[in-house]
Amino acid sequence: MPSQVSAGKVGTDSTVWNRMLLLHAHVENRLSTALQRRHGLGLSEYRALSFLDQAENDELRMQELADKLGLNQSSVTRLVGRLNSAEFTYRDLCPDDKRGVYTVITDAGRRRYQEASATYNETLSAALDEVAATDPAIAAILATARETA
Numbered sequence: 001m002p003s004q005v006s007a008g009k010v011g012t013d014s015t016v017w018n019r020m021l022l023l024h025a026h027v028e029n030r031l032s033t034a035l036q037r038r039h040g041l042g043l044s045e046y047r048a049l050s051f052l053d054q055a056e057n058d059e060l061r062m063q064e065l066a067d068k069l070g071l072n073q074s075s076v077t078r079l080v081g082r083l084n085s086a087e088f089t090y091r092d093l094c095p096d097d098k099r100g101v102y103t104v105i106t107d108a109g110r111r112r113y114q115e116a117s118a119t120y121n122e123t124l125s126a127a128l129d130e131v132a133a134t135d136p137a138i139a140a141i142l143a144t145a146r147e148t149a
Contacts, residue, residue, distance in 0.1 A: 047068075048069060048079060057104075060102065
C-alpha cells in the first residue's frame with residue numbers, strides 16, 4: 001500500500017536525501033564563490049541571465065522568471081533591479097496587458113552571461129568531481145546521470 005512505507009526505506013531515503021543536500025550545498029557554494037569573484041555575479045543573477053538568454057525574444061515575464069528561479073515575487077523584483085542597474089536587463093511592458101512586465105536581456109547582459117558560462121561549467125564539474133571522489137554512492141549517481149545526459 002503506497003501510504004505505508006517501511007522504516008528501513010524511510011531511513012535509507014532520508015540518508016540518501018541528506019547526502020544529496022550536502023552535494024547541493026557544496027556545489028552551490030563553489031559556484032557562488034567563483035561567479036562572484038570572477039564575474040561579479042551572484043548565482044541567482046547568473047541563472048536569471050541564463051534563462052533570459054534561452055528565452056524566446058530574450059524576455060520573460062517577471063512571474064515566469066520567478067518560477068524558473070524558485071524565488072518569490074519580491075526576491076525576483078530585487079534581483080531584476082540589480083540586473084537593470086548593471087544594464088544587463090531592462091523592463092518592458094507587455095503590449096497586450098499593460099499590467100504585465102517583462103525582463104529583457106541586453107547585449108551587455110548576454111556578454112556577461114557568456115563570459116561567466118565557462119566559469120560556471122568548469123566550477124560545476126570540479127565541484128561534482130570533488131564530492132564524487134569522496135563518496136562512492138554519489139560517484140555512481142553522477143556517472144549514471146552523465147551517461148544518460
